[in-house]
Amino acid sequence: MLKKKNWRDMIGPSAWVIDGAFVMHIVSVINYKGGVGKTTVTTNLAGELAWRGYKILMIDLDPQASLTFSFIRPEDWKNLFSDNKTIKNSFDALLAGTSSPLANLILEPKRAKTVLSGRGKLDLICSHLGLINVDLELATLLGGANMKQSKQNFLKVHRRLADGLSQIPSDQYDLVLIDCPPNFNIVTKTAIVASDFILIPTRPDYLSTLGIDYLIKNVSSLVEDYNDYAQENTGSYTPEIQPAALGVLFNMIQERSDDPIRTQHNYMQQVRAQSGLNVFDSYIKRNDTIFARAPETGVPLVLNGYTSGTYKNVVDGLEEVASEFANQIGLI
Numbered sequence: 001m002l003k004k005k006n007w008r009d010m011i012g013p014s015a016w017v018i019d020g021a022f023v024m025h026i027v028s029v030i031n032y033k034g035g036v037g038k039t040t041v042t043t044n045l046a047g048e049l050a051w052r053g054y055k056i057l058m059i060d061l062d063p064q065a066s067l068t069f070s071f072i073r074p075e076d077w078k079n080l081f082s083d084n085k086t087i088k089n090s091f092d093a094l095l096a097g098t099s100s101p102l103a104n105l106i107l108e109p110k111r112a113k114t115v116l117s118g119r120g121k122l123d124l125i126c127s128h129l130g131l132i133n134v135d136l137e138l139a140t141l142l143g144g145a146n147m148k149q150s151k152q153n154f155l156k157v158h159r160r161l162a163d164g165l166s167q168i169p170s171d172q173y174d175l176v177l178i179d180c181p182p183n184f185n186i187v188t189k190t191a192i193v194a195s196d197f198i199l200i201p202t203r204p205d206y207l208s209t210l211g212i213d214y215l216i217k218n219v220s221s222l223v224e225d226y227n228d229y230a231q232e233n234t235g236s237y238t239p240e241i242q243p244a245a246l247g248v249l250f251n252m253i254q255e256r257s258d259d260p261i262r263t264q265h266n267y268m269q270q271v272r273a274q275s276g277l278n279v280f281d282s283y284i285k286r287n288d289t290i291f292a293r294a295p296e297t298g299v300p301l302v303l304n305g306y307t308s309g310t311y312k313n314v315v316d317g318l319e320e321v322a323s324e325f326a327n328q329i330g331l332i
């Protein structure tokens, strides 16, 4: 069933070591706009890079749990993981003032593991449908008796994911990919605070591209507030954050003669010219049938073994995206 190109077998991890220390890069996949492909991008980047030999951890921060259900059957999630092995356990522990190390929440989706047959590592921290209420509860932790206390609480809540990830030894993973929900609530902000990079998938249409500026402004203002508070935090040392915008990745591109159709090409050019952000040269092609079916298999589309011409065309595109992404973050 597995049919992959040989060249990919030869591109192994370039031992991601800087000055003798392993580096675990953390990337948030984010856009306010729903349905632009955040989960699809997370799934397929993770799958492709694991195939190339990298060690990947995916974190599902969206209460819709689409990433989770792209790897885990809903009945397994309910029976095996929903009570004590989802990201909600980490936030619940914060609310309860107890601990819940992220390492205890990690699982290895079986169907994907089988297809990877020993290559790389593809782990997941599941989401929970109840995560939708967590934002409101976290908001209650933000107040304080005085300004100083409020700022310390702000840092503590927003560092939840960053602190959790900092406890995972950096040689365990080359890359952590965080699939964010389509909002800018506290849980999403914990992803940005934890991240080295943010990746912004979008569709080539007016409404989808409209929100990119707004997203960047909100990220900048979060980073500014956070760093102000971190500098003032005399209680304990709190590192400043500097998540870099990796760029905009276009999804659902329709091609004619191997190029995006004119209207979509225009949107891509517009974002390139106006956003001030890097726009990926590679993009994800649109194919409703193939993408709609993929999550049910429990294996990222890019790793499924279909051999038809249409499928290959889509997979070639995903592989190019993964290569450009890996290059951007210094993985190759």
Ligand SMILES: Nc1ncnc2c1ncn2[C@@H]1O[C@H](COP(=O)(O)OP(=O)(O)OP(=O)(O)O)[C@@H](O)[C@H]1O
Binding pocket: 033, 034, 035, 036, 037, 038, 039, 040, 041, 062, 064, 066, 180, 181, 182, 251, 252, 253, 284, 285, 286, 287, 288, 289, 291, 292
């Ligand atoms: N390139 C594509 N071609 C066709 N359909 C696609 C493509 N990419 C994603 N889809 C479909 O579009 C829908 C939305 O994709 P996805 O769930 O990845 O977006 P999202 O940004 O994560 O959404 P949400 O904001 O709800 O989390 C899904 O049904 C998916 O199968």
Ligand SMILES: [Mg+2]
Binding pocket: 038, 039, 040, 062, 066, 067, 179, 180
């Ligand atoms: Mg999603």
